[in-house]
Amino acid sequence: MIVGFIGFGEVSSTISNILSRNGIQTVTVVKGRSEKTNIRAIKSDVQIIDSYDALVKGSDVVISANSPANALNVAKKVSKLMDNGIYIDLNNVSPDTTLKMSQLFEKPQETLPKIEEKHSFFKKQEDVDMRNMFVDGAIIGKVSNDSTTILFSGQRSGDLAILNNYGLNIMIVSNKPGDVSTLKTLRSLYTKGVSAVLMEAYEASKEIGMVDQLFEILSLTEGETFEEKSKSRIRNSYKNSNRKVEEMDEALEFLDKISPKGKKNFMTKAARDKFNDVK
Ligand SMILES: NC(=O)c1ccc[n+]([C@@H]2O[C@H](COP(=O)([O-])OP(=O)(O)OC[C@H]3O[C@@H](n4cnc5c(N)ncnc54)[C@H](OP(=O)(O)O)[C@@H]3O)[C@@H](O)[C@H]2O)c1
Incomplete structure:
Protein backbone atom coordinates (compact mmCIF):
# COMPACT_ATOMS: atom_id res chain seq x y z
CA MET A 1 0.00 0.00 0.00
CA LYS A 176 -21.60 9.50 6.06
CA PRO A 177 -19.03 12.22 5.33
CA GLY A 178 -19.72 15.16 7.63
CA ASP A 179 -20.44 13.05 10.73
CA VAL A 180 -16.83 13.17 11.87
CA SER A 181 -16.33 16.86 11.13
CA THR A 182 -19.50 17.66 13.08
CA LEU A 183 -18.22 15.74 16.10
CA LYS A 184 -14.78 17.34 15.74
CA THR A 185 -16.25 20.85 15.51
CA LEU A 186 -18.41 20.34 18.61
CA ARG A 187 -15.32 19.11 20.46
CA SER A 188 -13.30 22.12 19.23
CA LEU A 189 -15.86 24.57 20.61
CA TYR A 190 -15.05 23.22 24.05
CA THR A 191 -11.30 22.46 23.83
CA LYS A 192 -10.22 25.65 22.03
CA GLY A 193 -12.47 27.78 24.24
CA VAL A 194 -10.76 26.28 27.29
CA SER A 195 -7.32 26.92 25.76
CA ALA A 196 -8.15 30.59 25.16
CA VAL A 197 -9.34 31.04 28.76
CA LEU A 198 -6.24 29.28 30.09
CA MET A 199 -3.96 31.56 28.08
CA GLU A 200 -5.59 34.62 29.57
CA ALA A 201 -5.42 33.32 33.15
CA TYR A 202 -1.77 32.35 32.59
CA GLU A 203 -0.91 35.79 31.15
CA ALA A 204 -2.53 37.53 34.12
CA SER A 205 -0.68 35.34 36.62
CA LYS A 206 2.62 35.96 34.78
CA GLU A 207 2.03 39.70 34.89
CA ILE A 208 1.90 39.63 38.69
CA GLY A 209 4.45 36.82 39.22
CA MET A 210 1.96 34.19 40.41
CA VAL A 211 2.14 31.46 37.75
CA ASP A 212 3.08 28.67 40.19
CA GLN A 213 0.36 29.67 42.62
CA LEU A 214 -2.24 29.73 39.84
CA PHE A 215 -1.49 26.15 38.80
CA GLU A 216 -1.23 25.00 42.40
CA ILE A 217 -4.67 26.29 43.33
CA LEU A 218 -6.28 25.04 40.12
CA SER A 219 -4.78 21.58 40.62
CA LEU A 220 -6.59 21.30 43.96
CA THR A 221 -9.92 21.02 42.15
CA GLU A 222 -8.92 20.08 38.60
CA GLY A 223 -6.67 17.12 39.45
CA GLU A 224 -2.99 16.20 39.57
CA THR A 225 -2.37 16.13 35.84
CA PHE A 226 -3.99 19.53 35.28
CA GLU A 227 -0.78 21.63 35.41
CA GLU A 228 1.12 19.51 32.89
CA LYS A 229 -1.85 19.26 30.51
CA SER A 230 -2.69 22.96 30.73
CA LYS A 231 0.88 24.08 30.15
CA SER A 232 1.08 21.86 27.06
CA ARG A 233 -2.25 23.34 25.85
CA ILE A 234 -0.99 26.90 26.42
CA ARG A 235 2.34 26.26 24.62
CA ASN A 236 0.52 24.65 21.71
CA SER A 237 -1.95 27.55 21.49
CA TYR A 238 0.80 30.19 21.17
CA LYS A 239 2.80 28.06 18.75
CA ASN A 240 -0.14 27.29 16.44
CA SER A 241 -2.23 30.44 16.88
CA ASN A 242 -2.41 31.07 13.11
CA ARG A 243 -3.95 27.68 12.50
CA LYS A 244 -6.23 28.03 15.54
CA VAL A 245 -7.72 31.23 14.07
CA GLU A 246 -8.54 29.32 10.87
CA GLU A 247 -10.03 26.48 12.93
CA MET A 248 -12.20 28.87 14.94
CA ASP A 249 -13.38 30.53 11.70
CA GLU A 250 -14.56 27.11 10.54
CA ALA A 251 -16.25 26.47 13.92
CA LEU A 252 -18.01 29.86 13.74
CA GLU A 253 -19.25 29.08 10.24
CA PHE A 254 -20.81 25.90 11.65
CA LEU A 255 -22.36 27.69 14.65
CA ASP A 256 -23.80 30.49 12.51
CA LYS A 257 -25.41 27.90 10.28
CA ILE A 258 -27.10 25.89 13.03
CA SER A 259 -27.92 28.70 15.50
CA PRO A 260 -31.37 30.31 15.69
CA LYS A 261 -31.51 33.78 14.09
CA GLY A 262 -30.03 36.45 16.33
CA LYS A 263 -28.16 34.05 18.60
CA LYS A 264 -24.70 35.34 19.35
CA ASN A 265 -21.92 32.83 19.82
CA PHE A 266 -19.92 35.02 22.19
CA MET A 267 -17.54 32.45 23.59
CA THR A 268 -16.33 31.05 20.29
CA LYS A 269 -15.88 34.56 18.85
CA ALA A 270 -13.85 35.57 21.91
CA ALA A 271 -11.65 32.47 21.64
CA ARG A 272 -11.05 33.28 17.96
CA ASP A 273 -10.08 36.87 18.84
CA LYS A 274 -7.75 35.62 21.56
CA PHE A 275 -5.82 33.39 19.12
CA ASN A 276 -5.78 36.22 16.58
CA ASP A 277 -4.38 38.60 19.18
CA VAL A 278 -1.35 36.42 19.95
CA LYS A 279 -0.53 35.54 16.31
N1 LIG B 1 -1.22 19.22 14.77
C1 LIG B 1 -2.26 18.59 15.30
O1 LIG B 1 -2.14 17.97 16.38
C2 LIG B 1 -3.59 18.57 14.59
C3 LIG B 1 -4.65 17.88 15.20
C4 LIG B 1 -5.87 17.83 14.53
C5 LIG B 1 -6.02 18.41 13.28
N2 LIG B 1 -4.98 19.08 12.70
C6 LIG B 1 -5.21 19.66 11.36
O2 LIG B 1 -4.28 19.07 10.43
C7 LIG B 1 -3.86 20.04 9.48
C8 LIG B 1 -2.33 20.08 9.44
O3 LIG B 1 -1.85 20.43 10.73
P1 LIG B 1 -0.30 20.42 11.06
O4 LIG B 1 -0.19 20.55 12.54
O5 LIG B 1 0.38 19.29 10.37
O6 LIG B 1 0.13 21.81 10.38
P2 LIG B 1 1.62 22.31 10.07
O7 LIG B 1 2.60 21.64 10.96
O8 LIG B 1 1.52 23.79 10.06
O9 LIG B 1 1.89 21.79 8.58
C9 LIG B 1 1.13 22.16 7.48
C10 LIG B 1 1.81 21.60 6.25
O10 LIG B 1 1.00 21.80 5.10
C11 LIG B 1 1.75 22.47 4.10
N3 LIG B 1 0.84 23.22 3.25
C12 LIG B 1 0.13 24.34 3.54
N4 LIG B 1 -0.63 24.68 2.50
C13 LIG B 1 -0.42 23.75 1.53
C14 LIG B 1 -0.91 23.56 0.22
N5 LIG B 1 -1.81 24.40 -0.33
N6 LIG B 1 -0.45 22.50 -0.50
C15 LIG B 1 0.44 21.64 0.02
N7 LIG B 1 0.95 21.77 1.27
C16 LIG B 1 0.52 22.82 2.01
C17 LIG B 1 2.73 23.30 4.90
O11 LIG B 1 3.81 23.72 4.09
P3 LIG B 1 4.62 25.09 4.42
O12 LIG B 1 5.57 24.73 5.52
O13 LIG B 1 5.28 25.44 3.14
O14 LIG B 1 3.59 26.11 4.84
C18 LIG B 1 3.14 22.28 5.96
O15 LIG B 1 4.02 21.33 5.40
C19 LIG B 1 -4.52 21.37 9.87
O16 LIG B 1 -5.61 21.61 9.03
C20 LIG B 1 -4.98 21.16 11.30
O17 LIG B 1 -6.16 21.87 11.53
C21 LIG B 1 -3.78 19.17 13.33
Whole structure:
Protein backbone atom coordinates (compact mmCIF):
# COMPACT_ATOMS: atom_id res chain seq x y z
CA MET A 1 0.00 0.00 0.00
CA ILE A 2 1.23 3.52 -0.78
CA VAL A 3 0.01 6.51 1.23
CA GLY A 4 0.57 9.98 -0.23
CA PHE A 5 0.59 13.15 1.90
CA ILE A 6 -0.40 16.62 0.70
CA GLY A 7 1.19 18.93 3.24
CA PHE A 8 4.05 17.58 5.31
CA GLY A 9 3.80 19.29 8.68
CA GLU A 10 3.32 17.91 12.17
CA VAL A 11 0.32 15.73 11.29
CA SER A 12 1.63 14.19 8.07
CA SER A 13 5.15 13.59 9.34
CA THR A 14 3.88 11.90 12.51
CA ILE A 15 1.47 9.63 10.64
CA SER A 16 3.98 8.95 7.88
CA ASN A 17 6.63 7.92 10.40
CA ILE A 18 4.22 5.55 12.16
CA LEU A 19 3.16 3.98 8.85
CA SER A 20 6.68 3.57 7.50
CA ARG A 21 7.85 2.04 10.80
CA ASN A 22 5.09 -0.50 10.19
CA GLY A 23 6.03 -1.30 6.61
CA ILE A 24 3.89 1.06 4.54
CA GLN A 25 5.48 3.17 1.82
CA THR A 26 4.68 6.89 2.12
CA VAL A 27 5.25 9.68 -0.40
CA THR A 28 4.95 13.47 -0.44
CA VAL A 29 5.75 16.56 -2.53
CA VAL A 30 7.73 19.42 -0.97
CA LYS A 31 8.58 21.44 -4.05
CA GLY A 32 7.60 25.07 -3.39
CA ARG A 33 7.06 24.49 0.34
CA SER A 34 8.92 26.16 3.22
CA GLU A 35 12.37 25.19 4.43
CA LYS A 36 10.78 23.78 7.60
CA THR A 37 8.64 21.37 5.56
CA ASN A 38 11.57 20.38 3.34
CA ILE A 39 13.74 19.60 6.37
CA ARG A 40 10.92 17.66 8.04
CA ALA A 41 10.50 15.50 4.95
CA ILE A 42 14.24 14.91 4.49
CA LYS A 43 14.54 13.83 8.12
CA SER A 44 11.70 11.35 7.86
CA ASP A 45 11.42 8.10 5.88
CA VAL A 46 8.95 9.56 3.39
CA GLN A 47 9.82 9.34 -0.29
CA ILE A 48 9.91 12.82 -1.82
CA ILE A 49 8.46 12.93 -5.32
CA ASP A 50 8.20 15.70 -7.90
CA SER A 51 4.55 16.22 -8.71
CA TYR A 52 1.10 16.08 -7.14
CA ASP A 53 -0.07 14.34 -10.28
CA ALA A 54 2.34 11.44 -9.64
CA LEU A 55 1.39 11.43 -5.95
CA VAL A 56 -2.34 11.14 -6.64
CA LYS A 57 -2.01 8.59 -9.44
CA GLY A 58 0.51 6.45 -7.54
CA SER A 59 -1.08 6.38 -4.08
CA ASP A 60 -3.78 4.06 -2.80
CA VAL A 61 -4.67 6.54 -0.07
CA VAL A 62 -4.12 10.31 -0.31
CA ILE A 63 -4.10 12.26 2.96
CA SER A 64 -4.65 16.01 2.97
CA ALA A 65 -3.24 17.66 6.12
CA ASN A 66 -2.24 21.23 5.36
CA SER A 67 -4.45 23.97 6.78
CA PRO A 68 -8.17 24.60 7.23
CA ALA A 69 -8.04 27.58 4.83
CA ASN A 70 -6.35 25.55 2.06
CA ALA A 71 -8.29 22.30 2.46
CA LEU A 72 -11.04 23.02 -0.09
CA ASN A 73 -8.63 24.24 -2.79
CA VAL A 74 -6.40 21.21 -2.33
CA ALA A 75 -9.46 18.93 -2.59
CA LYS A 76 -10.58 20.69 -5.81
CA LYS A 77 -7.20 20.10 -7.44
CA VAL A 78 -6.89 16.47 -6.30
CA SER A 79 -10.45 15.52 -7.28
CA LYS A 80 -9.64 16.45 -10.89
CA LEU A 81 -6.69 14.05 -10.90
CA MET A 82 -8.19 11.17 -8.92
CA ASP A 83 -10.29 8.35 -10.31
CA ASN A 84 -9.51 5.64 -7.78
CA GLY A 85 -8.33 5.07 -4.21
CA ILE A 86 -9.33 6.99 -1.09
CA TYR A 87 -8.92 10.69 -0.28
CA ILE A 88 -8.83 11.51 3.44
CA ASP A 89 -9.17 15.07 4.67
CA LEU A 90 -7.65 15.53 8.14
CA ASN A 91 -7.91 19.32 8.31
CA ASN A 92 -9.99 20.92 11.03
CA VAL A 93 -12.73 22.24 8.76
CA SER A 94 -16.45 22.82 9.26
CA PRO A 95 -19.04 20.17 8.30
CA ASP A 96 -20.11 22.48 5.45
CA THR A 97 -16.62 22.62 3.96
CA THR A 98 -16.37 18.84 4.43
CA LEU A 99 -19.57 18.26 2.45
CA LYS A 100 -18.34 20.57 -0.32
CA MET A 101 -15.16 18.50 -0.54
CA SER A 102 -17.05 15.23 -0.40
CA GLN A 103 -19.20 16.19 -3.40
CA LEU A 104 -16.07 16.73 -5.48
CA PHE A 105 -15.11 13.07 -5.02
CA GLU A 106 -18.50 11.56 -5.78
CA LYS A 107 -18.48 10.01 -9.23
CA PRO A 108 -20.78 7.58 -11.07
CA GLN A 109 -19.54 4.04 -10.51
CA GLU A 110 -19.61 3.07 -14.19
CA THR A 111 -17.22 5.90 -15.16
CA LEU A 112 -14.48 4.65 -12.80
CA PRO A 113 -12.00 1.79 -13.01
CA LYS A 114 -12.76 -1.31 -10.92
CA ILE A 115 -11.27 -0.93 -7.43
CA GLU A 116 -9.92 -4.46 -7.12
CA GLU A 117 -7.77 -4.06 -10.23
CA LYS A 118 -5.55 -1.50 -8.56
CA HIS A 119 -6.27 -1.76 -4.84
CA SER A 120 -6.28 -5.44 -4.10
CA PHE A 121 -6.03 -5.02 -0.32
CA PHE A 122 -9.33 -3.12 -0.17
CA LYS A 123 -12.57 -5.03 0.12
CA LYS A 124 -14.63 -5.44 -3.03
CA GLN A 125 -16.84 -2.36 -3.25
CA GLU A 126 -20.53 -3.15 -2.67
CA ASP A 127 -22.93 -2.21 -5.43
CA VAL A 128 -23.29 1.55 -5.42
CA ASP A 129 -24.37 3.87 -8.22
CA MET A 130 -22.16 6.66 -7.03
CA ARG A 131 -18.71 5.91 -5.68
CA ASN A 132 -17.37 8.44 -3.21
CA MET A 133 -13.62 8.38 -2.67
CA PHE A 134 -13.78 11.04 0.05
CA VAL A 135 -13.31 10.17 3.72
CA ASP A 136 -13.91 12.71 6.46
CA GLY A 137 -11.17 12.31 9.07
CA ALA A 138 -10.36 13.83 12.43
CA ILE A 139 -7.46 13.53 14.79
CA ILE A 140 -8.71 13.53 18.35
CA GLY A 141 -6.23 15.39 20.49
CA LYS A 142 -2.66 16.11 19.57
CA VAL A 143 -1.16 14.10 16.76
CA SER A 144 2.29 13.68 18.35
CA ASN A 145 0.82 11.22 20.81
CA ASP A 146 1.34 7.67 19.50
CA SER A 147 -2.03 6.51 20.80
CA THR A 148 -3.97 9.37 19.19
CA THR A 149 -7.33 8.22 17.89
CA ILE A 150 -8.25 9.06 14.31
CA LEU A 151 -11.96 9.05 13.41
CA PHE A 152 -13.26 8.36 9.91
CA SER A 153 -16.66 8.64 8.25
CA GLY A 154 -17.56 8.14 4.60
CA GLN A 155 -18.56 5.47 2.12
CA ARG A 156 -15.04 4.00 2.03
CA SER A 157 -14.18 4.53 5.71
CA GLY A 158 -14.64 0.83 6.54
CA ASP A 159 -11.73 -0.01 4.22
CA LEU A 160 -9.45 2.14 6.34
CA ALA A 161 -9.82 -0.07 9.42
CA ILE A 162 -6.90 -1.95 7.87
CA LEU A 163 -4.65 0.89 9.07
CA ASN A 164 -5.11 -0.44 12.62
CA ASN A 165 -2.73 -3.20 11.54
CA TYR A 166 -0.08 -0.60 10.67
CA GLY A 167 0.33 1.30 13.92
CA LEU A 168 -2.60 3.71 13.77
CA ASN A 169 -5.55 3.85 16.12
CA ILE A 170 -8.56 4.15 13.82
CA MET A 171 -12.26 4.39 14.74
CA ILE A 172 -14.90 4.18 12.05
CA VAL A 173 -17.83 6.45 12.94
CA SER A 174 -20.25 5.98 10.02
CA ASN A 175 -20.47 5.85 6.25
CA LYS A 176 -21.60 9.50 6.06
CA PRO A 177 -19.03 12.22 5.33
CA GLY A 178 -19.72 15.16 7.63
CA ASP A 179 -20.44 13.05 10.73
CA VAL A 180 -16.83 13.17 11.87
CA SER A 181 -16.33 16.86 11.13
CA THR A 182 -19.50 17.66 13.08
CA LEU A 183 -18.22 15.74 16.10
CA LYS A 184 -14.78 17.34 15.74
CA THR A 185 -16.25 20.85 15.51
CA LEU A 186 -18.41 20.34 18.61
CA ARG A 187 -15.32 19.11 20.46
CA SER A 188 -13.30 22.12 19.23
CA LEU A 189 -15.86 24.57 20.61
CA TYR A 190 -15.05 23.22 24.05
CA THR A 191 -11.30 22.46 23.83
CA LYS A 192 -10.22 25.65 22.03
CA GLY A 193 -12.47 27.78 24.24
CA VAL A 194 -10.76 26.28 27.29
CA SER A 195 -7.32 26.92 25.76
CA ALA A 196 -8.15 30.59 25.16
CA VAL A 197 -9.34 31.04 28.76
CA LEU A 198 -6.24 29.28 30.09
CA MET A 199 -3.96 31.56 28.08
CA GLU A 200 -5.59 34.62 29.57
CA ALA A 201 -5.42 33.32 33.15
CA TYR A 202 -1.77 32.35 32.59
CA GLU A 203 -0.91 35.79 31.15
CA ALA A 204 -2.53 37.53 34.12
CA SER A 205 -0.68 35.34 36.62
CA LYS A 206 2.62 35.96 34.78
CA GLU A 207 2.03 39.70 34.89
CA ILE A 208 1.90 39.63 38.69
CA GLY A 209 4.45 36.82 39.22
CA MET A 210 1.96 34.19 40.41
CA VAL A 211 2.14 31.46 37.75
CA ASP A 212 3.08 28.67 40.19
CA GLN A 213 0.36 29.67 42.62
CA LEU A 214 -2.24 29.73 39.84
CA PHE A 215 -1.49 26.15 38.80
CA GLU A 216 -1.23 25.00 42.40
CA ILE A 217 -4.67 26.29 43.33
CA LEU A 218 -6.28 25.04 40.12
CA SER A 219 -4.78 21.58 40.62
CA LEU A 220 -6.59 21.30 43.96
CA THR A 221 -9.92 21.02 42.15
CA GLU A 222 -8.92 20.08 38.60
CA GLY A 223 -6.67 17.12 39.45
CA GLU A 224 -2.99 16.20 39.57
CA THR A 225 -2.37 16.13 35.84
CA PHE A 226 -3.99 19.53 35.28
CA GLU A 227 -0.78 21.63 35.41
CA GLU A 228 1.12 19.51 32.89
CA LYS A 229 -1.85 19.26 30.51
CA SER A 230 -2.69 22.96 30.73
CA LYS A 231 0.88 24.08 30.15
CA SER A 232 1.08 21.86 27.06
CA ARG A 233 -2.25 23.34 25.85
CA ILE A 234 -0.99 26.90 26.42
CA ARG A 235 2.34 26.26 24.62
CA ASN A 236 0.52 24.65 21.71
CA SER A 237 -1.95 27.55 21.49
CA TYR A 238 0.80 30.19 21.17
CA LYS A 239 2.80 28.06 18.75
CA ASN A 240 -0.14 27.29 16.44
CA SER A 241 -2.23 30.44 16.88
CA ASN A 242 -2.41 31.07 13.11
CA ARG A 243 -3.95 27.68 12.50
CA LYS A 244 -6.23 28.03 15.54
CA VAL A 245 -7.72 31.23 14.07
CA GLU A 246 -8.54 29.32 10.87
CA GLU A 247 -10.03 26.48 12.93
CA MET A 248 -12.20 28.87 14.94
CA ASP A 249 -13.38 30.53 11.70
CA GLU A 250 -14.56 27.11 10.54
CA ALA A 251 -16.25 26.47 13.92
CA LEU A 252 -18.01 29.86 13.74
CA GLU A 253 -19.25 29.08 10.24
CA PHE A 254 -20.81 25.90 11.65
CA LEU A 255 -22.36 27.69 14.65
CA ASP A 256 -23.80 30.49 12.51
CA LYS A 257 -25.41 27.90 10.28
CA ILE A 258 -27.10 25.89 13.03
CA SER A 259 -27.92 28.70 15.50
CA PRO A 260 -31.37 30.31 15.69
CA LYS A 261 -31.51 33.78 14.09
CA GLY A 262 -30.03 36.45 16.33
CA LYS A 263 -28.16 34.05 18.60
CA LYS A 264 -24.70 35.34 19.35
CA ASN A 265 -21.92 32.83 19.82
CA PHE A 266 -19.92 35.02 22.19
CA MET A 267 -17.54 32.45 23.59
CA THR A 268 -16.33 31.05 20.29
CA LYS A 269 -15.88 34.56 18.85
CA ALA A 270 -13.85 35.57 21.91
CA ALA A 271 -11.65 32.47 21.64
CA ARG A 272 -11.05 33.28 17.96
CA ASP A 273 -10.08 36.87 18.84
CA LYS A 274 -7.75 35.62 21.56
CA PHE A 275 -5.82 33.39 19.12
CA ASN A 276 -5.78 36.22 16.58
CA ASP A 277 -4.38 38.60 19.18
CA VAL A 278 -1.35 36.42 19.95
CA LYS A 279 -0.53 35.54 16.31
N1 LIG B 1 -1.22 19.22 14.77
C1 LIG B 1 -2.26 18.59 15.30
O1 LIG B 1 -2.14 17.97 16.38
C2 LIG B 1 -3.59 18.57 14.59
C3 LIG B 1 -4.65 17.88 15.20
C4 LIG B 1 -5.87 17.83 14.53
C5 LIG B 1 -6.02 18.41 13.28
N2 LIG B 1 -4.98 19.08 12.70
C6 LIG B 1 -5.21 19.66 11.36
O2 LIG B 1 -4.28 19.07 10.43
C7 LIG B 1 -3.86 20.04 9.48
C8 LIG B 1 -2.33 20.08 9.44
O3 LIG B 1 -1.85 20.43 10.73
P1 LIG B 1 -0.30 20.42 11.06
O4 LIG B 1 -0.19 20.55 12.54
O5 LIG B 1 0.38 19.29 10.37
O6 LIG B 1 0.13 21.81 10.38
P2 LIG B 1 1.62 22.31 10.07
O7 LIG B 1 2.60 21.64 10.96
O8 LIG B 1 1.52 23.79 10.06
O9 LIG B 1 1.89 21.79 8.58
C9 LIG B 1 1.13 22.16 7.48
C10 LIG B 1 1.81 21.60 6.25
O10 LIG B 1 1.00 21.80 5.10
C11 LIG B 1 1.75 22.47 4.10
N3 LIG B 1 0.84 23.22 3.25
C12 LIG B 1 0.13 24.34 3.54
N4 LIG B 1 -0.63 24.68 2.50
C13 LIG B 1 -0.42 23.75 1.53
C14 LIG B 1 -0.91 23.56 0.22
N5 LIG B 1 -1.81 24.40 -0.33
N6 LIG B 1 -0.45 22.50 -0.50
C15 LIG B 1 0.44 21.64 0.02
N7 LIG B 1 0.95 21.77 1.27
C16 LIG B 1 0.52 22.82 2.01
C17 LIG B 1 2.73 23.30 4.90
O11 LIG B 1 3.81 23.72 4.09
P3 LIG B 1 4.62 25.09 4.42
O12 LIG B 1 5.57 24.73 5.52
O13 LIG B 1 5.28 25.44 3.14
O14 LIG B 1 3.59 26.11 4.84
C18 LIG B 1 3.14 22.28 5.96
O15 LIG B 1 4.02 21.33 5.40
C19 LIG B 1 -4.52 21.37 9.87
O16 LIG B 1 -5.61 21.61 9.03
C20 LIG B 1 -4.98 21.16 11.30
O17 LIG B 1 -6.16 21.87 11.53
C21 LIG B 1 -3.78 19.17 13.33
